[in-house]
Amino acid sequence: MNTIIKRYDEWEPYHDLNRYGKLTLSNIEFTTTTLCNMRCAHCAVGYTLTTKEATALPMDDIIRQLDQIETLRTVSFTGGEPLLTKNGIKKNILPLIQYAKERGLKTQINSNLTLPMEHYELVIPYLDVMHISHNWKDEQEFVDVGFSMMEKLPSVDYRSKLYRNIFDNARTLSDAGVFVSAETMLNRNTLPYLQQIHHEVAHEMKCKRHEIHPMYASDFAESLEVINLDEYRDAVNHLLDIRDEHVWMLFGTLPFYRCSMHAQDIALLDRIDAANNVTVRNDVDGRSRMNLNIFTGEVSVSDFSDDGAAMNSILNNSLVNIYDEWLQSRISNSINCHCPAVKCLGSNIIVKNMYYPSHTFKSNTVR
Numbered sequence: 001m002n003t004i005i006k007r008y009d010e011w012e013p014y015h016d017l018n019r020y021g022k023l024t025l026s027n028i029e030f031t032t033t034t035l036c037n038m039r040c041a042h043c044a045v046g047y048t049l050t051t052k053e054a055t056a057l058p059m060d061d062i063i064r065q066l067d068q069i070e071t072l073r074t075v076s077f078t079g080g081e082p083l084l085t086k087n088g089i090k091k092n093i094l095p096l097i098q099y100a101k102e103r104g105l106k107t108q109i110n111s112n113l114t115l116p117m118e119h120y121e122l123v124i125p126y127l128d129v130m131h132i133s134h135n136w137k138d139e140q141e142f143v144d145v146g147f148s149m150m151e152k153l154p155s156v157d158y159r160s161k162l163y164r165n166i167f168d169n170a171r172t173l174s175d176a177g178v179f180v181s182a183e184t185m186l187n188r189n190t191l192p193y194l195q196q197i198h199h200e201v202a203h204e205m206k207c208k209r210h211e212i213h214p215m216y217a218s219d220f221a222e223s224l225e226v227i228n229l230d231e232y233r234d235a236v237n238h239l240l241d242i243r244d245e246h247v248w249m250l251f252g253t254l255p256f257y258r259c260s261m262h263a264q265d266i267a268l269l270d271r272i273d274a275a276n277n278v279t280v281r282n283d284v285d286g287r288s289r290m291n292l293n294i295f296t297g298e299v300s301v302s303d304f305s306d307d308g309a310a311m312n313s314i315l316n317n318s319l320v321n322i323y324d325e326w327l328q329s330r331i332s333n334s335i336n337c338h339c340p341a342v343k344c345l346g347s348n349i350i351v352k353n354m355y356y357p358s359h360t361f362k363s364n365t366v367r
């Protein structure tokens, strides 16, 4: 008899429904820098990047806010490139990630993985997931597209070296036991290269997990071409055909739901359910997670600037209250559906606008 293995996803917001019976703030994502050594054409926070770092709020004030969130389970660090400078790591990340570890929280850092290994060594003792992106068809594309929004381009040799660093660093960290998870977004550019990208993630980078997400046409990425739902479904089926079963494949913000009227959507969800080492994650933004900018204190639903209008600031209110205000908001109510029978929490605002602009999702549609 074949046993289907499904890995436990610490970042899944449905764990809060199981535990508390309602959406609950259990995940804080910190924006800990606006600096980055790259300027990718697809950067979803591109217009927020700067060349000079602001001063962060006092860490004690941020930690006092975290102390108030009794339900906190996970924290993530994003940027910019959070690990760009050792000074930034020491001042803006270590106090928070050490606090998280002492509290028993799970931790993730989003990095482009192009940096010297000694930057990573500073955080590895406190880190559960090293989250990277891999959307490149080859070194040439990285050299061209990874810096295309930069005013003064570094040399081609330097850019090529950074590309090779990604592979070398991923392998080194994976070999050292770090859980490296690579995310690939599905869009017109990545579609023809999914088999190759998956092969590189699984075998050349030795990642433990390959995450597949929709492209968020936000900021610099707004000019990239979104694929339609038929193409998306075909791409997921293709990935399921060619994947290495030893690598956990996680579909995040998958734009197919059990309430669908389309037999192909249900067949795809059935296929994922029956697949070994494949999971679907409900969308975290605004469900279990809020983003905190450690420089301004602003709190938003996600770090994507098209979706990230600040709700409020921890200078005026607590994270818990800001989250409660978000749940009462019109936008939150317009996307928050819930079908307990299939543990589905519906879409997020970007994906709904992209793929289901006129559709109303109703809770308990699936019983």
Ligand code: SF4
Pocket (backbone or CB within 6 Å): 257, 258, 259, 260, 337, 338, 339, 342, 344, 345, 346, 347, 361, 362, 363, 364, 365, 366
């Ligand atoms: S929770 Fe929403 S998206 Fe999911 S099956 Fe129910 S109605 Fe559909």
